[in-house]
Amino acid sequence: MAVFTEVPAEEASRLLAALRLGELVELRGIQGGIENTNYFVTSQQDGQRRDWVLTLFERLTHEQLPFYLHLMKHLALRGIPVPDPQSDGDGDILHTVCGKPAALVDRLRGASELAPGAGHCAAVGDMLARMHLAARDYARQQPNLRGLAWWNQTVPVVLPHVDAAQAALLRSELAFQNHVAESAAYAALPRGPIHADLFRDNVMFEQGEAGPVLTGFFDFYFAGVDTWLFDIAVCLNDWCVHLPTGAHVPERARAFLQAYAARRPLSWAERRLLPAMARAGALRFWVSRLWDLHLPRQAALLQPHDPAHFERVLRQRVACPLTACIP
Ligand SMILES: Nc1ncnc2c1ncn2[C@@H]1O[C@H](COP(=O)(O)OP(=O)(O)O)[C@@H](O)[C@H]1O
Numbered sequence: 001m002a003v004f005t006e007v008p009a010e011e012a013s014r015l016l017a018a019l020r021l022g023e024l025v026e027l028r029g030i031q032g033g034i035e036n037t038n039y040f041v042t043s044q045q046d047g048q049r050r051d052w053v054l055t056l057f058e059r060l061t062h063e064q065l066p067f068y069l070h071l072m073k074h075l076a077l078r079g080i081p082v083p084d085p086q087s088d089g090d091g092d093i094l095h096t097v098c099g100k101p102a103a104l105v106d107r108l109r110g111a112s113e114l115a116p117g118a119g120h121c122a123a124v125g126d127m128l129a130r131m132h133l134a135a136r137d138y139a140r141q142q143p144n145l146r147g148l149a150w151w152n153q154t155v156p157v158v159l160p161h162v163d164a165a166q167a168a169l170l171r172s173e174l175a176f177q178n179h180v181a182e183s184a185a186y187a188a189l190p191r192g193p194i195h196a197d198l199f200r201d202n203v204m205f206e207q208g209e210a211g212p213v214l215t216g217f218f219d220f221y222f223a224g225v226d227t228w229l230f231d232i233a234v235c236l237n238d239w240c241v242h243l244p245t246g247a248h249v250p251e252r253a254r255a256f257l258q259a260y261a262a263r264r265p266l267s268w269a270e271r272r273l274l275p276a277m278a279r280a281g282a283l284r285f286w287v288s289r290l291w292d293l294h295l296p297r298q299a300a301l302l303q304p305h306d307p308a309h310f311e312r313v314l315r316q317r318v319a320c321p322l323t324a325c326i327p
């Protein structure tokens with residue numbers, strides 16, 4: 001369960017009062033999630049009930065959080081369905097609850113779709129492109145803290161925990177990614193704020209009359225400024241993959257990419273580097289999962305994700321480069 005810090009009802013009531021959101025009706029710890037303490041909160045004001053999510057940040061600091069929270073606010077103001085951080089009387093959206101940095105955001109409707117079809121992938125591709133375009137004028141800067149610099153720093157830390165074949169693959173892939181990052185095509189990739197962790201469990205859908213409707217993206221706490229192509233690669237590696245084998249599912253990848261490109265056509269550099277970036281996306285999560293498993297931090301990761309899955313995805317991306325699905 002992801003409640004690392006118990007929040008008493010009085011603390012939640014105090015926050016609702018500071019945010020002028022009325023009385024506390026319900027406070028319920030959320031099972032799931034691996035990084036932060038999350039609660040569902042229901043408030044009532046003038047007879048009207050509203051649902052929120054209260055997050056206490058266990059890892060991120062008061063200095064890092066404004067980038068994520070203001071990005072969500074920026075996107076929400078531009079009509080992208082993301083949780084909107086609520087501000088207090090001074091206009092602040094970063095609060096303190098139980099001595100931890102905290103935010104209260106609106107609760108998205110629906111549920112995650114853990115067995116997506118082509119229609120779900122198309123909806124995610126379309127919304128991802130809209131999100132990239134809407135974030136173009138976001139002024140705050142913070143790099144992707146799980147980008148190339150972090151892989152270079154972390155691969156040596158995890159190497160003692162893997163076997164010889166895995167170590168060879170980690171070393172060779174890291175060398176390949178450093179080489180790609182020095183290329184002219186890489187320098188030409190369009191960039192901006194990206195989500196960087198848009199897995200199936202970070203998107204909500206609800207059932208509409210004509211089929212599933214995407215109700216929002218959430219969990220922006222790995223966001224940063226990086227190439228838009230990296231965000232695309234992260235999505236392809238999760239939404240468009242056969243989970244037991246890590247194999248690419250062409251029908252879903254085509255649906256995702258066509259919907260994305262219909263909003264924002266891919267540049268020549270993006271088409272050229274998609275296969276390499278798909279490998280980068282797999283390396284990123286293989287390394288972070290190895291790090292989380294072998295070097296667990298306090299108050300985090302009660303259930304580390306399986307690193308072997310992203311080792312399989314990476315091996316698949318190296319053996320069968322993603323080219324056929326590029327629109
Ligand atoms: N804004 C939101 N609206 C609806 N549900 C949410 C929202 N934020 C979080 N949740 C729920 O809380 C769970 C854990 O949140 P998540 O952000 O993944 O936690 P963590 O950052 O600890 O991994 C999600 O799987 C989802 O069910």
Ligand SMILES: N[C@@H](CCOP(=O)(O)O)C(=O)O
Binds near residue numbers: 197202219285305
């Ligand atoms: N998506 C990452 C882990 C990040 O966890 P989240 O619950 O904050 O999305 C992975 O699968 O390794």
